[in-house]
Amino acid sequence: MDAALGPPAKMAELDDELTPMMAQYFELCEQYDEALVLFQVGDFYEAFCEAAERVARLCEITLTQRSDSTGEYAMAGIPIDNAESYIETLLDAGYRVAIADQVEDPDEVSGVVERAVTRVVTPGTLTEAELLDGADSNYVAALARGEAYGLALVDISTGACYATSVDSTTAVADELRRFGPAEAIVGPDVDVDEAVFGGACLVTEYDADAFDVDRAEARIERYFGPPERLLAGESEVRATGALLSYAEYTRGKSGAVGPDGEPVDPDVDPEGTLDYLNHLTRYDPREYMLLDAVAVESLELFDRRSVRGHGNLTLVDTLDETASALGRRKLTDWLRRPLLDTDRIEARHEAVGELKCSPGTRERLHELLSQVYDIERLISRVSRGRANARDLRSLAATLSVVPGIREALADADARLLADLHATLDPLTETREEIEAAIRPDPPQQVTEGGVIRSGYDDELDELRSTERSGKAWIDDLEASERERTGIESLKVGHTAVHGYYIEVTNANLDAVPEDYQRRQTLKNSERYYTPELKSREEEILRAEAAADDLEYELFCRVRDAVAAEAERVQALAEKLARLDALVAFGEVAATRGYCRPTVGADGIDIEAGRHPVVERTEESFVPNDTDLHSSEHGDAPHFVVLTGPNMSGKSTYMRQVALCSVLAQTGSFVPASSAALPILDRVFTRVGASDDIAGGRSTFMIEMTELATILTEATADSLVLLDEVGRGTSTADGLAIARAVTEYLHDEVGAYTLFATHHHDLTAAADDLSGVANRHFETSREDGSVVFDHELADGPAAASYGVEVAAMAGVPEPVVEAARERLAADGEAPAAEASGRGGSGNDGAVSDRPTGEGLPAGRAADDDIESLLREVDVATMTPLDALNTLADLADRVE
Incomplete structure (x- = not known):
């Protein structure tokens, strides 16, 4: 992105010679030097000089010229009624866009029309429905650094606002990955180029004054109340205050850190606030299962790592049976932050279980929820004065289904459902006011009449009656004038420029009465008016203008009344979103055979578990069991070494175990016939290959970095998935690392671990470590070809x-x-x-060498050879040592 666009260079040279309009544009470009200014001129937004060249190139529109007394300027314009599509193009190209609207009526101004920036459109502060993905949140983040990192996030389109503190850049990256902000601002103590953002969003260093703690506290108190009751630590306060300032700034208000970089006291300029931001949630990341950026990506919760396979579905796509945008966002939020509190988890499970077993209730709720509009975003538009009459009718339509939803929940037993039945607020007065005031199918524009219903306001009804009677008189005028003049071809018409007229063809001009006064001459006719027609016209226009003005005033009055209920509407939206997500979980559980898991168990015990995404895209899916015990249980395995051929299902199996745990702690049922699961504090994944060539990190370095994070941060309550650790180096080094990692996780960490490997020598760890067990995926042979059975069995695999x-x-x-x-x-x-089944020696060999009972295939049965092999330290052997050892083994075999 261009950090500072500034004023056009040519204009800077001609500063003293600019025309008044171009001087306005020049001044706004100076004030909003970090944005590309689009300047309203009539029905177009125009850009000039260098900015025009950029707009024309990016938006693929014609570059024209403007000429005035100071010379010629390049000019490019986009139509206002289709501006969003062009603005989206500019955003995608990395620009912020400052919209400078005419703030005066050109018809009432002599001289240049005043213009002001009414909004700054940025990737993270979008509120325009045309630019937003209705199903997804759109966050902007702020980051400040002190004793800890303070992180604040807000979705301007819905009013959702969060704050937290973390102690490292890694933890910041994890939280950013949870929320996926489209944009971030940072304080003066944070490096914009820090790897914490990973190039995932637009990052800008915002004005340092916005991060001043005193100013931040004042702004927070204005919105949410005393910051000391809401936030923990100065860095959280600074980040939150700066974020609110930035939100105000992008609304085009002067109450934020202004274009000149000077903050303005919000008490002096209350217009700079966004009143619908009325609730701040301060959270601790430790209250939720931590899914870091690596885990979110490898488990494909929200994005596919590959465009191939699985129908391009993600976990959230698979679970999304929601009926509304509210529900989709809530479902996504729950998946971002699985719970750690057993009581809260079981409350969701209880509700899902009741909905699963009540198809009639579930279908009725889904039908009603499908009629719910995105009232979270709608009420934010209402509060900002940008909602039209159709938005208000949409809100009323949503409120009208709330009684039906409450009725559908009347017999609910589950705690969450019963609470929703008792607390869903239908806002009856608000709905009745909208329905009484706004016509059922109002026009898009709110300033041109046709918005307010008849009978709502007596004065308006009288004005409309005057307008209608005048137009009715004119409708009858043509017939009466034909009769009076005898001119059968006489016509009465109207134009926006000339008003009402009586038209007579040239052949009939001799019959024109004396009271006709000429209005316009055409090629084949003349147009006239009469004093009475002129009087009626003035009466109609006065009534029409007065009625339109009064309608707009009444509409704004209704809109302001609705805005006053923003907090109630937001609370209702939150409850409807939760209900929609629960109904979706119930639908998935009922239609796909998910079971209710037991949470808080002393280990992972899954019977016939399945991968929720893969099973939807495969014609048949082979379920598998999982049995991992807590490391506190001594000899019971909590660590599985998983072997088997490529494509046999190892990676799918490991991910499905993790996804079952994530789903359970989200509140969903899980794809299995039964499941007892512990409360996991974190899921770690080291799967797949990636590199960072630009950052100077190879695939192996990335792998070791991720592995280091796991070894230092995993606990006995974590789930660790490892896939082919050590593949990026020599076989000896890789095996040495894999064995050392196994021993450390087993002895020091005690985490639930699934380790998929082709290092078959690693299976020997099961003989040495009491908590390690071997599992493998079976194979069979048909017509000489290997067939993967995708069935998990005890013991190590025979071959890869x-x-x-x-x-x-x-x-x-x-x-x-x-x-x-x-x-x-x-x-x-x-x-x-080879023939038979690939697995342990009992299932058929894949090698013609003898094997010892209970030993992996390929190992000699001779006790002396086995003893010698156990003493070999492959990681430290020289090539000569290896040759000597090999010769010794050959001698023993002979």
Whole structure:
């Protein structure tokens, strides 16, 4: 993004010579030097000089020229009635856009019309429905640094506002990933280029004065009350106060840190506030299961890592049976922040269970909720004075279904449902006022009449009656004048410029009465008016103008009355959103066979668990069990080494265990026949390959960095998923790291762990560590080809079938055969020659070498050889040591 656009260079040269209109534009460009100014000229928003060239290029519109006494300027304009699509293009290109509207009526001004910036459109402060994704939140964040990092977030379109403190940039990144802000501002003590933002959003250093603690406290108190009761620590106060200032600034109000960089006291300029921001939620990240950026990405909660497979569905897509935008945002929020409180989790489960078992209630609620408009965003438009009459009717339509929703919940037993039945506020007076005042299908514009219902206001009805009677007189005028003059072709008409007229063709001019006064001459006719027609016209226009003005005044009065109930509307929106999310969970549980999990268990015990996304895209899905005990249970396994061929299902299986836990703590039922789950404090994932070439970090460095985070931050209440740790280096180094990680997680951390690996030597850890168990995915053979059964079994896998997978992927046959020959030469039987099932030795061998009972395939049964192998330290062996050891083993075998 261009950090400072500033005034056009050519205008700066001609500052003293500019025309009044161009001087206005020049001044606004100076005031809003961080934005691209769009300047209203009639029905268009115009940009000039260098800005015009940018707008024309990006929006693919014609670049024209403006000429005045000071010279010529490049000019590019976009139509006001279609401005949003062009503004979106400019936002996507990295610009902020300052909208400078005419704030005076051109017809009532002599000279230049005054213009002012009424809003600054930025990625994080969008409120325009055309620019927002109705189903997703749109946050802007503020970050301040002190003893801790203070983080504040607000969705200007809904009024949702949050604040917290964290102690590291890593924790900041985790919280930012939870909320996914479109934009962030930072204080003077935060480096804009810090890796914490990861290039995910537009980041700007905002005016330092906005982060001043005294100014921040004053602004917070104006919106929410005393900050010391709401927030913890100075950095939270500074971040929250600066965020409110920025929100005001983007509304085009002078109550924020102004264009000149000088803050204005909000008590002096109350117009700068956004009154619908009336509730601040201060939260502690430790109150929720922590899903860091890596886990959110690898579990594909909200975004797909790949455009291929699974129908491009994410977890939130899979669960989204909501009926409204309110419900979708609430569902997403719950998935961002799974609960740690058992009572709150079980309360949601209780509600979902009742809805699952009550299809009639569930369907009725879904039908009613589908009639609910996005009243969170609607009430914010009302409060900002940007709502039209259709918005008010939409609010009334939503309020009208609330009694039906309460009735549908009348017999509810679940605590959450019963509470919703008791507390849903239908705002009856507000609905009745809207319905009494606003016509059922009002026009889009609110200043041109046709908005207020007949019977609402006596004065308005009288004005409209005068207008109608005058127009009725004119409607009858044509017939009466034809009769009076004898001119059969005489017509009565109206134009916006000339008003009402009587038109007579040239052939009939001799019959024109003396009281006709010429108004306009046309090629084949003349247009006239009479004194009475002129009088009626003036009467109609006066009544029409007065009625339009009164209608707008009445509309604004109704809109202000609705705005006064913003807090009640927001509370209703929150309750409807929660109900919609619960109904969606109930629908998913009922239609897809999800079970109610037991939470707070002493381990992970899932019977016939499934991956919620994959099962929806595969014709058949093979469920699998999971049995992991708490590390406090001594010999019971809490760590599983997972082996098996590529494509056999290891990664899917690990993710489904994590997703079942996430769903359970979100309040959803889980895809399994039964599930008992602990309360996890965090899910860690080290899966998949990625790099940061631009940042100078290889795939292996990324892997080790993520692994370091896991080893230092995981606890016994965490779930750790590891996939092929150590693959980015030599086999010896990789195996050494994998074994050391296994021992550390087992001995020091005690986390629930699933470790998928092709290092088959790692399976020996089960013999040495009491809490480690081996599991593998079965394979079978049909017509000489390997078939993946996707079934989990005890013990280690017999082989990885890498060559077979390569053949299945289409690797040329000569390459596949060469690989098989090399395997045979190295003493490994090609997988294609194996028969039976791949698994432990009891299920059929994949190698023709003898195996010892209870030992992984490929290990010699001789006790001496086994003993020697246990003493080998592969990580420290020199090549010569390795050759000598190999020769010794060969001698023993002979």
